[in-house]
Amino acid sequence: MTDKTTTAKAHTNIALIKYWGKKDKILNLPTTSSLSLTLDEFYTETMVTAGKEDTLLINNMMQDPTRIHNFLDFLREEIEDFGPLTVVSKNTVPTAAGLASSASSFAALTAAVARYQNWDLSLTDLSRLARRGSGSATRSFFPGFAVWHEGHDNQSSFAEALPATDLPIALVVCEIAGTVKKVSSSDGMLRAMTSPKYSEWVEQSHVQFTAMQEAIANQDLHKIGELAEENALAMHELNITATDRRFTYFNQMTLDVLDFVKALRAEGFLAYATIDAGPNVKIITxxxxxxxxxxxLxxxxxxxxxxxxxxxxxxSFED
Incomplete structure (x- = not known):
């Protein structure tokens, strides 16, 4: 069986209602439910095969396998034991730059291992497992719009697709920096949760989560954009108001692009900004x-x- 391989492909997603903070670090339970759009143009293809030890290659370069090894050990304990794996990923998303590379990576890895081991698991089951590697990976199993329910335990925290829609949404992705960010998402969340504005953001996010689903059902792109921009900018305000080592992912180009988005709206364009944990701006239109x-631009x-x-x-899978 040493020559057996399985390859899974998962697309990244952009959260329109953000996940930014954990109420349970072990289970990776978020403080809020979130809602995302899976993107066609950015994805990760991951192949798994037997190896002498857990190893990771991304775009033909050997990587530190610690995070992957820990996640594989979790799968070994949670589902069933299996031998060491060589994990080979092709990633079209800049790593750790705020374009959700970990979402597509852990979704693809979870799916590939499940297929490799012949586990009979639903997409919901897979989303729960992937959550333990990267929270946002829960949503990358589904096409189009997806929601991740915050839940209160392992079983109740999962993702699912919203009803399919032909909403003509598009994002203009402004890649301001493709380098690894100085503050990881995990560390950023911990710091943000010390902001005096954090509880208010959580409450508002719950309202926006419901309103966003209504806007999608009504095919109201202006409302979708408005809600996404409000949610994202308020999230980033937490970072600069944190009492523990305040920080920002923004640089001058981020601010300049945000100003340009406002100018586009003033000209009558449908244009709203959303930003994940990084400097890169995505313009909803x-x-x-x-x-x-x-x-x-x-x-x-x-x-x-x-x-x-x-x-x-x-x-999806390549058999």
């Missing part, structure tokens, strides 16, 4: 305006790397 917005910020992203599929 519709598919008719995305190319024009991209062109305007390129004209204003000539060195900015830009890409248009559209709704993507759920988990």
């Amino acid at each position: 519709n598919q008719n305006q995305a190319e024009t917005i991209k062109d305007k 390129q004209e204003k910020f000539r060195k900015l790397r830009l890409q248009i992203a559209t709704p993507g599929p759920g988990i």
Whole structure:
């Protein structure tokens, strides 16, 4: 069986209602429910095969396998024991730069191991397992819009797809920095939770989570964008108001692009910003305006790397 391989492909997701803080570090239970859009253009393909020890290669480069090894050990204890694995990933997402690389990576890894071991698990089951590697990975098993229920224990914290929609949403992704961020998401969340504004953000996020589902059902792109921008900017305000080592993921280019988004709206464009744990800005718009917005950004910020992203599929396998 040493030559057996299994490959899974998972797409990254962008949270429109964010996950930013844990109420249970062991189970990776979030303080809020979140809602995301899976993206077609960014993904991770992960192949697993037998090895002499747990090893990890990303884009043909050997990586520190500690985080992957710990997650595989969790799967060995949770489901069934299995031997060492060689994990080979092809990642189209800049790692640890705030473009949700860990979401697609851990979703693909979880799915690949489950298929490799012939585990008969539902997508819901897989989302619970992947949560222990990366919280946002729970949502990358599903196409289009997905929700991750915060839950109160392992069983109740899982992700599921929202009803399919042909909403013509698009994101203009502004890759301001593709380097590894100085403050990891895990550390950033811990610091953010010390902000005096944190409990207020949690309460508001619960309201926005419900409102976002209504906006999607109503196919109201303006409301979707408005809610996403409010939620994201309030999340980043937690970082700069933290009492424990306040910080920011923003740089000057982030601020300049945010100002440009406001200017686009003033011109009558559908344009709202969302930002994960990093400096990169994603502009929510519709598919008719995305190319024009991209062109305007390129004209204003000539060195900015830009890409248009559209709704993507759920988990898939190469047999």
